Amino acid sequence: MPTPRLLLAALCVLGLLLPAARAMTFTATATSAWVENISRTSSARDAKDGDRHRLAATASWHRQLNRDWQATATTTAAWQTEPDFTALDTWQFGFDLTLMRKFGLGPLAPVLQANAGLHQADVRESGRSRTETTAGLTVAKRLTTTWRVAAGMDWTQHYAKLAPFDVRNHRAHGSLTWDFLPSWRVALGGSRQWGDITANATWPVWGRALAGVFGAAVRDYYNSEPWLTTSTYGPGWVAYRVDARTDIWWAELAPALGDHTALPLRYEHIEVRNRVGVRYVTEMWSLSVLHRF
Numbered sequence: 001m002p003t004p005r006l007l008l009a010a011l012c013v014l015g016l017l018l019p020a021a022r023a024m025t026f027t028a029t030a031t032s033a034w035v036e037n038i039s040r041t042s043s044a045r046d047a048k049d050g051d052r053h054r055l056a057a058t059a060s061w062h063r064q065l066n067r068d069w070q071a072t073a074t075t076t077a078a079w080q081t082e083p084d085f086t087a088l089d090t091w092q093f094g095f096d097l098t099l100m101r102k103f104g105l106g107p108l109a110p111v112l113q114a115n116a117g118l119h120q121a122d123v124r125e126s127g128r129s130r131t132e133t134t135a136g137l138t139v140a141k142r143l144t145t146t147w148r149v150a151a152g153m154d155w156t157q158h159y160a161k162l163a164p165f166d167v168r169n170h171r172a173h174g175s176l177t178w179d180f181l182p183s184w185r186v187a188l189g190g191s192r193q194w195g196d197i198t199a200n201a202t203w204p205v206w207g208r209a210l211a212g213v214f215g216a217a218v219r220d221y222y223n224s225e226p227w228l229t230t231s232t233y234g235p236g237w238v239a240y241r242v243d244a245r246t247d248i249w250w251a252e253l254a255p256a257l258g259d260h261t262a263l264p265l266r267y268e269h270i271e272v273r274n275r276v277g278v279r280y281v282t283e284m285w286s287l288s289v290l291h292r293f
Helices: 004-020 203-211 216-224
Strands: 023-036 050-064 069-081 090-102 111-123 130-142 147-160 168-181 184-201 227-229 238-255 265-274 279-292
Touching: 184 203, 184 265, 203 216, 203 238, 216 238
Parallel strands: none
Antiparallel strands: 023 050, 023 279, 050 069, 069 090, 090 111, 111 130, 130 147, 147 168, 168 184, 184 238, 227 238, 238 265, 265 279
């Protein structure tokens, strides 16, 4: 359940926004994904594949501060499961605040967004449970009536119960969107992230790494990072934290099913390279149903 501090922060900001809120929207999203190397392991022979499902509901309150500024407060509740690895079943509750500044009039005016968030994730494997803080800046501009670009930076901090899951990182991201038909949208994007990740390994691979079989640099670095045996993905599996660079490329096709419903189909390629050159590659295909009430 959400922590008391999370609830207090959400209630304080909502208390400021609600008296003058001009609009309120509700959104429900259901996503199913197939993930190759869902276990995020560097050994292709040991990598586990599996499906992932997520249900989320959000409520947003909007307040027009003046002609150029708008504030939005959003609360989210979500549930995520990986049926083959139920220790990762997660309930998530959170609150986000976004300030938007529009520079000029009309649909082609550029927009600057600043956002901050506070979330609580409760995982069945309790050591992975965490409080998350986020912050970000995004600049977006519609080039024409059908083309739109966006770019930004964001920061994330996880305050987890156990050290291998206590990660922090920041990333730069960009996207290009094309509304090529009234009810069809294509989007492409990518990001580069710097900072901590949690990876996983079977004990035979991890034991050889600690013993120096893969070289002194790998041995020394892995012995300096926190790790523990979790058996999340099988008997004797290990979770560990490393500093890494993560590159993500994605493409999405999103047809609209009426005025309030969309059906995004998305592909993501995720490549992680840690400080000593070890690579982790994950690919994901997902289909979502998004409905705005």
